[in-house]
Amino acid sequence: MANNTAQLQEKSHPMEDLLRMDRMPHIWCSGCGLGSAVTAFVEGLKKAGVSYDKTAIVSGIGCTGRVAGYLRLDSYHTTHGRAIPFATGLKLANRDLTVVVFSGDGDLFAIGGNHLIHAARRNVDINVICVNNFIYGMTGGQNAPTTPLGAYSSTAPFGNYEMPFNLVGLAAASGASYVARWTTMHARRLTDSIATAANKKGFCFIEIVSPCPTVFARKNKGGTGLDMLKEFQTRAIIDHDADPTTIPLNMDNEIVCGEFVNDDRPTFWENVQAGIKARLEKFANWEEMQSNSRKISHKKDRKYTSSRDSSIMRRNT
Amino acid sequence: MFKKSRLIGEYFMQGDIACAEGALAAGCRFFGGYPITPASEIAERMAMRLPLLRGVFIQYEDEIASIAGILGASWAGAKSMTATSGPGISLMTENIGLGMMMEAPCVVVNVQRGSPSTGLPTSWGQSDMMQARWGSHGDYGSISLVPNSPQEFFDLTITAFNFSEKYRLPVFIMADALVGHMTEKVVIPPVEELEIIDRKYTNKKPEDYLPYDYGKNLIPDFAKAGDGYRYHTTGLTHDKRGYPNMTFECQNELVPRLVNKIKNHVDDISLTEEYDIEGADVIVISYGITSRTILPAITMAKKKGIKIGYLRLKTVWPFPEEKIRKLSKKVAGFVVPEMNLGQISLEVERCAHNDSIVKLVPHPGGGIHKFEDVLHAIEEVAYGK
Amino acid sequence: MSELRVKISGFGGQGIILSSFIIGKAASIYDQQHSSMTQAYGPEARGGACSSQVVISSDNVEYPLVDTADVLIAMSQEGYDTFLPILKKGGILLYDTDLVEKLQSHKNFIAKGIPATRLAEELGKKIVANIVMLGFATKQAKIVSPEAMQEAIADSVPSKFIDLNMKAFQAGYDYNEEQ
16 A cells, blocks of 8 residues: 555656646756756746746747746747747736746847847846856757857857857846846755745846756867766856856856845836826826716717728719 | 727827727727837827726837737737838738737738838838738738728728637738828727627636637637636647647648638638629729729729729738639729739739739839829720720 | 818928818818828928828718819918919919918919918917918818818817917908908
8 A cells, every 4th residue: 555655656746737747758958957947947936836827938949948838837939039028918918927938048138139138128027037058059059149259169160259148247237126147056046046036026037057968068078967067066156246247157267146136126017007197197086087088979860880982983873 | 188088989080090099999908019100100099098998008129029029918818919010010020920820819000101121111002912911931821901091990900800809810900101191080989889809718627628629610719828727839830739749740730720710711801892893894903092092093984984893802811712713704804003013913813813804003102003004904904905 | 072172381380280180170070071181291300391181072082182282271482382283273372471472373273362470470379370371261262161160170279279279260261361
């Protein structure tokens, strides 16, 4: 009897209430950091205590873009780079939802970079989780806006010539209410950050530095996924007081992690409400206004026709 | 303006504003857009009116964000709309395809201007007609409605919302700068007198619900975010569960359905106006503002004794293929004046096959057809020159 | 069916567009007619040549543009020069006598002048010159009924300026060229 119970328990996955088990196994490579990122997300949501029925997840395109497909939430796998404006529409049209964008560095900062800075500027009440693996994984290792200067990619065979974006710096400078960076090594702290963001209003941004053994490590002598985690462990430091605009990521510098921004700014919707209220107060009470609205004559003798006629034909026939 | 929460009555109203009022009457409560001449007045009107109706107005950072945003709002259950002109539509086309694939109801207004590229921002054209049909990559059925007056801009905006809700897809309204910036009398009836269609929500329990399961009409029932259905939807080829499925079988079930759900309902969607079609030798086919500016030529042709009929397309897509095929067997030919260098005339040619002559009267936009050009084309067809 | 095609021209800031809006509104909302108003403008927000047009008809307006005008209202020399050629033979020309000074031959038209801007200044606000002109046009060209025009004006201007605009209308309506 005891054995039977043990067997039954073994069969059920501990996260199956939030994962689409009928879609397993997933498509990610062994050693990829996305499994850890999803685990932290699921644990973070549990910890936050938000209603799963009221949580929606939106992804763009790429390896991380597939996250939405594996989570048993209202989940939207949209077009490349456009997860944030899609999520903005979803959130504003149903403000009871917790809306999370889960996507990669290429999706959110190259093709979707403009949307990210504008959503942060507006302080729309959504959470953006960006898994940064420094490269385009799904398409075969091309250069990303995060690829460190000098790193190799399949479109930078002589080493990358471009300066990379510092994601946390950009998000903070654009006006995000909450900005944090962790690596997939920091499972507990990442989980806590995800839980904090889930219950925080305003635009929250979390960067997850993640290993891509299949393309990034292979092109840059990074070894296996495990080797990369070990490297993260030696390079990472935690400094919550660091200025996020001064901590870019290179090939071998310190990976400064922490919760850099945690402010309370009015959200887009709060500003909308306040703005309308201030303007309308000049016109006294809104309800009163509606009842006193000027009557417009609707003459009964003129019948409503659904469309204008092309009278010329009528006249001539 | 602040004082009027619901408009009823007769107004002397600009086309763009009538469009916005039509959307509000249809129940639109989310507008995402980006300014562009000659469609900005729609956004401006929505910015003023939506907050007072507890709706959402957002001016996005570009047109790509605008269309993505109204798709998101649609999944939250809102009737949503964006309005732009040719250059904006060009930016939107990828996500219009996403809307087609995900089957998200919404309305996209194109107040057409002279094209291509930046073209003639303050003047008009009808050269985006094929873009509305084929703009986004791939095969899908689509609906485009074309108004020729501010009143019809109001009416067809309501119809566009009804079709989008009923058939679950982004519906185009293909106005032009002349209709958009023209001011005429617009009658706004009480809401009770309007036919408003809302999307069909599933009545299944979450555990039994498949987001892309469909019945005879090929249209899946809708579930909105936050109602506990916890469904998945994607722009990838997907099965009835909404899960990606990259097989021929799945592609072969999904994509033909997206085409057929419109094709099978052409009779419901196709709106036309016909005059003197019976016994006509020549039929003029036109749509939008052109259907008004060419009328003097038709009057003159009539006076000259030509048996002339007139078919106005209020729905251009889906194209009324059967109707044209049947007519083509009875008439000497068709004359198609349009403000482009030949778009809808190609469709007419395709349907007329070799049964009758099809004469295009082209115009590059930025003006209107010369009376004599249209009359000349009518005469050529009538007298078999 | 009777049809009247009106072209109004001037420069930006004179209320040219508003004038045509008021005429159209008077015709379609208060006179039980049909009307269609369209405007032409350049990319600049202020200044520059400006023109607008209204077609008034007893039936639906089919052709909304004004290629030949029955009535031309000219509030600037440039507008007069540009649009006089489209005024049809026997048509009515109404112009501001202070703003249109270089006159061409009027033998094919009925031409009537009014110092609309000066009259408006006498009322205290130069900005109502367009309304003075509307009053003049109502009387001289009978484009719409005076009642409809007054209602449309009252409906289209800020409520605290209704009295001023009514005075402006009256000044134009009562103006006698031979004065």
